[in-house]
Amino acid sequence: MRFPERTYIDDNYGVWDDMDDPDMVEFYHQVQKENVEKKCEGCGQTVMLRPDYGFCNICADKRERGWDL
Numbered sequence: 001m002r003f004p005e006r007t008y009i010d011d012n013y014g015v016w017d018d019m020d021d022p023d024m025v026e027f028y029h030q031v032q033k034e035n036v037e038k039k040c041e042g043c044g045q046t047v048m049l050r051p052d053y054g055f056c057n058i059c060a061d062k063r064e065r066g067w068d069l
């Protein structure tokens with residue numbers, strides 16, 4: 001799957017929306033700077049997450065749908 005060049009995506013939130021807003025773009029880059037490499041507590045993959053996040057966005061989605069990870 002190919003994303004257009006201007007798609008913003010990371011392991012915290014998946015695909016970022018509303019990226020025509022310069023404040024959101026700035027926030028995105030701020031988050032990327034703060035990301036640390038850690039193992040997702042759900043799937044065990046090594047991902048780049050905000051320091052206070054324990055799950056990648058895929059696992060966070062599953063948890064929101066009631067999966068027990």
Ligand SMILES: [Zn+2]
Nearest residue numbers: 040043056059
């Ligand atoms: Zn995960």
